[in-house]
Amino acid sequence: MIRHIVVVGSGVMGRGIAYVSAAGGFTTTLVDIKEEQLESAKKEIDSIFEKAVALNKMTESAKLEGQARLSYSTDLVDAAKGADLVIEAVPEKLEIKKQIFETIDAHAPETCYFATNTSTMSPTEIASFTKRPEKVIAMHFFNPVHKMKLVEIIRGLETSDETAEVIEQVAEQMGKETVTVNEFPGFVTSRISALIGNEAFYMLQEGVGTPEQIDKAIKLGLNFPMGPFELADLVGLDARLNNLKYLHEKLGEKYRPAPLLEQYVKAGRLGRKTGKGVYDYTNKQ
Numbered sequence: 478m479i480r481h482i483v484v485v486g487s488g489v490m491g492r493g494i495a496y497v498s499a500a501g502g503f504t505t506t507l508v509d510i511k512e513e514q515l516e517s518a519k520k521e522i523d524s525i526f527e528k529a530v531a532l533n534k535m536t537e538s539a540k541l542e543g544q545a546r547l548s549y550s551t552d553l554v555d556a557a558k559g560a561d562l563v564i565e566a567v568p569e570k571l572e573i574k575k576q577i578f579e580t581i582d583a584h585a586p587e588t589c590y591f592a593t594n595t596s597t598m599s600p601t602e603i604a605s606f607t608k609r610p611e612k613v614i615a616m617h618f619f620n621p622v623h624k625m626k627l628v629e630i631i632r633g634l635e636t637s638d639e640t641a642e643v644i645e646q647v648a649e650q651m652g653k654e655t656v657t658v659n660e661f662p663g664f665v666t667s668r669i670s671a672l673i674g675n676e677a678f679y680m681l682q683e684g685v686g687t688p689e690q691i692d693k694a695i696k697l698g699l700n701f702p703m704g705p706f707e708l709a710d711l712v713g714l715d716a717r718l719n720n721l722k723y724l725h726e727k728l729g730e731k732y733r734p735a736p737l738l739e740q741y742v743k744a745g746r747l748g749r750k751t752g753k754g755v756y757d758y759t760n761k762q
C-alpha cells in the first residue's frame with residue numbers, strides 16, 4: 478500500500494506532481510538540491526491549492542489537509558528512507574538520473590517502488606541502475622500536471638505486473654487517467670509532440686510564417702488546443718531540445734533538432750520559465 482511518496486526535483490514537473498500527490502491523499506515529500514527551487518515550488522503549489530478552493534474544486538479544509546501532507550527537503554537520503562514510492566523528475570540527463578536512482582536504491586526500503594517522469598528515456602536502462610528492476614517504471618505526467626488528465630505509464634523490460642498495477646492505482650488516486658504502453662524511445666506522446674514542435678521550428682526558420690501565424694493555423698485548422706510554439710514555451714525549449722537530441726540519436730534523421738531551436742536555447746530563451754522563449758512573457762502575467 479502506498480502512503481508516502483517522495484518526488485525528486487521540484488522544477489516545472491516535480492512541483493505539479495507533488496501537488497497532485499498531496500491533493501490525492503498521499504503524504505508527500507518534495508526534494509531538490511536547490512533551496513530556492515523548493516521555495517518557488519512551495520509558492521506555486523500553495524497558489525494552485527488557493528485557486529482550487531476559489532474555483533470550488535476543493536474545500537478549505539481539504540486544502541489545509543493537503544498542504545499539511547506536503548513537506549519540502551534538500552535531503553534525498555533521509556526522505557528515501559521513509560518512502561513507499563519515489564517519483565523522479567530531475568532534468569532529462571542520464572547521468573543525473575543514474576545518480577538519483579543509485580542513491581534511492583541504496584536508502585529506500587526494499588519494498589519501495591521507483592518511477593521516472595522521463596519524457597523519452599528507457600525505463601529499462603534507468604531500472605538497471607538499481608537492484609530492483611521489477612519495481613521500476615516510467616510514470617509520464619504532462620504539463621501543467623494539475624490540469625492534464627493523462628499519466629502515460631511505460632513498462633521496462635523487467636517491470637512486474639504488480640508494479641504496473643500499483644502505479645496505475647496511484648495515478649488514479651491522483652485523479653488521472655492512465656494508458657500503459659510498452660517501451661520504445663519517445664513512447665507515444667513525446668515522439669509525436671517532439672516531431673510536431675521541431676517541424677514548427679523548421680517552418681519558422683524557413684520563413685513560412687510568424688510564430689503567431691503558425692500557432693493560429695495549427696489551433697484553428699487542426700483543432701489543437703495550443704499552438705506548437707505556445708506548447709514549446711510551456712514545456713521549456715531546453716527540455717524539448719534534450720528530447721529531440723535523444724530521439725535523433727535513437728530513431729534517426731527525422732528527429733534532427735532544428736538549428737533555430739538550438740539557437741534559442743543557446744541564447745537562454747527557454748520559454749515561460751525564463752520569461753522569454755519563442756514569445757516574450759516579461760510584460761505578461
Ligand SMILES: NC(=O)c1ccc[n+]([C@@H]2O[C@H](COP(=O)([O-])OP(=O)(O)OC[C@H]3O[C@@H](n4cnc5c(N)ncnc54)[C@H](O)[C@@H]3O)[C@@H](O)[C@H]2O)c1
Pocket residue numbers: 485486487488489490491508509510511514565566567568569570573577594595596597617618619620711712713716
Ligand atoms: N517540462 C515538461 O513539460 C515535461 C513534461 C513531461 C516530462 N518531463 C520530464 O520531467 C523531468 C523534469 O523536467 P522539468 O521540466 O520539470 O525540469 P526542470 O529543469 O524544470 O526541473 C528539474 C529540477 O530538478 C532539480 N535537480 C537537479 N538535479 C537534482 C538532484 N541531483 N537532486 C534533486 N533535484 C535535482 C533542479 O534543481 C530542478 O529544480 C525531465 O525528465 C523531463 O524530460 C518534462
